Amino acid sequence: MSTTTKIDRRIARTKEAINKAFLELFSEKELEQITINDISERANVNRGTIYLHYTDKYDLLNSCIDDHLSKMFLSCAPNEFIQDKIDLISELKPVFTYFEENFLFFSSMLSNNRASVFRERMLQIVAANVKEKIDKQEITQGLDMELITRFMASAFVGTVEWWILNNMPHSPQIMAEQVWRLFEKNDIYKVGSSAPT
Template sequence: MENIARKDRRVIKTKQAIIKAFLELYSEKDFEHITINDIAERADVNRGTIYHHYLDKFDLLDQIINEHLHKLIHYCTPHEDESGQILLVNELKLVFDYFKENFGFFSTLLMNRSSSMFRERLLQVVSAELRKKLAAKDRQMYIDHELNTQFMTSSFVGIVEWWIQHRMPHPPQYMAEQLSLLLVKNEF
């Protein structure tokens, strides 16, 4: 049993080294110019070790993105206030806290010239969550749900990109409050 735990820790450390090496390389050059050899050399592992865990660099990037977006959704579970209501500003603060805690990852993916893949995935995740929230609303809305979803999704992702690209000039609480006001203004 102890041997299995030790092996699992080695696998985790190896994967962390591979991911760290990949993200460092991704921040230095375009995705197209990163090779498995580059990643292996930077991570101090054999090429075969990378292929043991990932099909190729596309699979590596895909798994990294999936893991962070999955964590973002689950980490940002809203909390109810004393009256049992979920406050939008509290929910958004959790989101901005997560972005801040993982600034290195998000800044690397959002500031790289070839970041469209990540941006597209982020748009998909955010729009899916917004669709669910808008569908759960009881009141009559005067704006088409899909148009509202696309507008708010693009606005949210744009604000997050701006915030990260400008090295988070405002704290998460301030961003949550401001974005909450904007979303409420748009019938969210």
């Protein structure tokens, strides 16, 4: 194993410890009450190590948010076109599984006073993803594209928020199936739909 690989792994482990410590603290108290000393003590690293990777706790928060929201969508393998119900469910399930595996992060973000900032960032990413899928499938149902995008993104984010804040009462598989059925029932995301002629 090369020295560079060892250093890269050590850096990754250090950042992981810092992130974990920060999220634990974030779930216990407000961001304004968290200090770099708190994070360094919880992560068992010195303050200088934290400043090597992040300019301050706000930079650390933004890095955590960006990292998790990016991974959330990378967790599912996007299909060019959703052919049927099973494909859409199989695309949604990994997203809910990712939420489940990273419960500490998402529950901290959504239950904290700064939740509105996180929710808005998540909504923007979900809306962009939804718009891309709708564009590819030419789904409009005679409605304004922006309206469909906002409706679906808001419904999805609100449902995820409810699921996480209620300690995930259903499995990722059930959530994927239920969300698909809700969209289908509202005649928004029907398989094979296109704009009415």
